[in-house]
Amino acid sequence: MTAMSTRAKIAVVTASAVLLGAVAAGYAATAAEPTRTPPPAAGDRAVTLTPGPRLLAITDRYVSAVAATDPSGPRAVSGLECLRVYAAAGTGVCLRPENAWSYQVVVLDSALRPTRTLSVPGLPNRARVSASGQMVSWTTFVGGDSYTASGFSTRTGILDTVTGATVTSLEEFAVTRDGRRHRSPDVNYWGVTFTADDNRFYATMSTQGRRYLVRGDLAARTVETVRENVECPSLSPDGTRLAFKEAVDATPAKGWRLSVLDLATMRVTATAETTSVDDQAAWLDDATLAYTLRADDGRPDVWSVPADGSGAPKLLIPGAESPSPLT
Structure with missing residues (x-):
């Protein structure tokens, strides 16, 4: 099967309420699979988070790394199992199974050793580390919220790896929507991305059937809406x-x-990727995005595309997901 024919068969997830339930069910099925054994030649020493010209990803549920100059070539695969992974400045975050039906946020040092572990409710969905390596964020799907039509919602938390300060849910923050204080029991957040100061961040907030880009302030414990119909934001390395x-x-x-x-201008540029992308893209540099697409059989591949709307999508890492540049 060619790369383009695989892309053409990628499924599009429907309706936001259906989305939460369907995706959560998919994560549950994946997480419930028996633990897989990494390739015999793999070893934790082969994969590090030390900054360099490499890309981090997940291969068959194990943390792996490839050369940035040859991402489709040989890869090192560790023995660390994660459903989501991300790294920056030698610090990583791994969302991994704790047992069959519970999960952990694990902060990693450059040698993939856990430095802090938190048990979290729900099914892993998004993970990010700030450019400095100090701040870590995660999002999970959670069941049982009666105010959602599907019975599923999200939980998004933030951890300061230096002080240990933890926000277990952004739902604790005060919300300003369109210039006015907003209170609603249906507020949900997902997809945090940090600014360079490790205090401010962007994320998606949903409420009353609408989805917003919000700008947050950790110290003030506030968020304010910026624009509608922006999901899973990812800040460019230059912050613009x-x-x-x-x-x-x-x-x-x-x-x-x-x-x-x-x-600066609030102008939106669509990329050359026309297949539906249900992912929080990663910036490989100031000009290029990486993201995961899944074929109809569930197989993930990492693709890349220019951020300025030019060019065409390119298969980057076959059979992998959750890409992260090791900056």
């Missing part, structure tokens, strides 16, 4: 743009277009 998934016609049932928001 946000990659995000934009629901087609503001309707998640129609899928998402991977796009880029210029923070």
Whole structure:
């Protein structure tokens, strides 16, 4: 099967309420699979988070690394099992199974050794580390919230790896929507991305059937809306743009277009990737995005595309997901 024919068969997830339940069910099925054994030649010493010209990813549920100059070539695969992984400045975060039905956020040092572990409710979905390596964030799907039509919602937390200060849920923060204080029991957050000061961040907030880009302040414990229909933001290394998934016609049932928001002008540029992207893209550099697409059989591949709308999508790491540049 060619790369393009695989791309053409990628499924589009529908309706936001259905999305939460369907995706959560998929994560549950994946997480319930028996623990897999990494390749015999693999070893933790082969994969480090030390900054360098390599890309981190997950291969068959194990943390792996490839050369940035040859991402489709040989890869090192560790013995560390994660459902999501991300790293920056020698610090990593791994969302991994604790047992069959519970999960952990694990902070990693450059040698993949755990330095802090938190048990979290729900099914792993997003993970990020700030550029300095100090701040870590995660999002999980959670069941049982009666105010959602599907019975699923999200929980997003933040950990300061230096002080140990932990926000277990951004739902504790005060919200300003369109210039006015907003209170609603249905507020949900996902997809945090940090600014360079390790205090401010961007994320997605949903409430009353609408999805917003919000700008947050950790010290003040506040968020404010910036723009509608911006999901899973990812801040560029130069801090000027946000990659995000934009629901087609503001309707998640129609899928998402991977796009880029210029923070100075609020101008949106759609990338050349026209397949629906349900992921929080990673910036490989100031010009290039990486993201995961899944074929209809569930197989993930990491693709890349220019951030300025030019060019064409390129298969980057076959059979992998959760990409992260080791900056």
